[in-house]
Amino acid sequence: MDRGTGMEYTGVSGRVGRVICIAGSTASGKTALALQLARRYPLALISVDSGQVYRGLDIGTAKLSAELLVQYPHGLVDTRTIIEPFSAADFCSEAMAIICRAWKRQQVPLLVGGTLFYFSALLNGLGKLPTADHKLRGRILRRALLLGWPALHDQLQRRDPDAAARIDPNDSQRIQRALEINLLTGQPVPAGNSAAGLLQNGVEVLQLALAVPDRSVLHQRITRRFDAMLAAGLVDEVAAIRQTWGDAETLPAMRSVGYRQVWRFLSGDLQRRQMRDSALAATRQLAKRQLTWLRNSPGQVWFDATDPDLVSGSVLRYLAATGMREKA
Known part of the structure; x- marks a missing residue:
């Protein structure tokens, strides 16, 4: 070296x-x-x-x-x-x-x-999570502006209860990323850092x-x-x-x-x-x-x-x- x-x-x-x-x-x-x-x-x-x-x-x-x-x-x-x-x-x-x-x-x-x-x-x-999908993020953001982040947190609760339990209903950034991972992978958000x-x-x-x-x-x-x-x-x-x-x-x-x-x-x-x-x-x-x-x-x-x-x-x-x- x-x-x-x-x-x-x-x-x-x-x-x-x-x-x-x-x-x-x-x-x-x-x-x-x-x-x-x-x-x-x-x-x-x-x-x-x-x-x-x-x-x-x-x-x-x-x-x-x-x-x-x-x-x-x-x-x-x-x-x-x-x-x-x-x-x-x-x-x-x-x-x-x-x-x-x-x-x-x-x-x-x-x-x-x-x-x-x-x-x-x-x-x-x-x-090891998927990279950002800006088009999908845009769709999630537009839905949040229409319904509010607590409503999207409710959607996350139905898709991925464990992730929803870790995320505050007003934490827009984490809700958006969790939904993005769910939709891109069809899998829940992993809790660990692999x-x-x-x-x-x-x-x-x-x-x-x-x-x-x-x-x-x-x-x-x-x-x-x-x-x-x-x-x-x-x-x-x-x-x-x-x-x-x-x-x-x-x-x-x-x-x-x-x-x-x-x-x-x-x-x-x-x-x-x-x-x-x-x-x-x-x-x-x-x-x-x-x-x-x-x-x-x-x-x-x-x-x-x-x-x-x-x-x-x-x-x-x-x-x-x-x-x-x-x-x-």
Whole structure:
């Protein structure tokens, strides 16, 4: 193996190499760190964010500016319209294609984001399920818009009671995927994860986890971040989505924290102060869930992200110790 890139040849998987993952709670500085590393190392950046895949969800997902995306291209950013579903299986399939292309170019894939289920699916595997059928998804979506997702959950209950028992009646994305699997295969949705992920395939994965140990400091960052989004035009962004896509509130794309609360504000259900307070509370809860997930995920190398300069230095020293070579 070349320790500079992690490249080696295997008879089973072809040419494979190392992968770097940067995860952490929201507002922990993941993206800023990834850009610093991209300036120094030959990396292929891949977004692990269930909101950033959607075109038009920019401010509320903290997506990089168009100028920065030209300078630092990210895979899996702006790959879907708001009405197109994007599942964990889609993520794994498309991320692996990017990873393999990066290895061929002698680059190290760096995955960065806060959608931890996507990380888990890629590293640990998902069930061997059929790929997406966009025409079928469209038919399911149109039926949901007509009847509502609870009605489709009732249909799932009749087709696949075990899957229905695992899925909330309002979880539109999972209901849609379960019905799609039922209709494509004629079989129930498997409960287990049988397909191997990167770790089971022997890929060297460096898992970096960023945390801000002082909760009050993290909460201050979350507040500044959301206030900056409001100042940058988040309300106008959601208003434009409403105008373009109509009744998109129930779509998976609109689950991102902040968008739901602004939507309710524009619908007259919340006052502006209530919207802000609700979004901040939801973001703090998200950060807590993210950290809990990471603490229960083996293999993480933890870094204190309180000081961006210090965490950058710590990560650079760690990568140097693993044999990472800088750009020529």
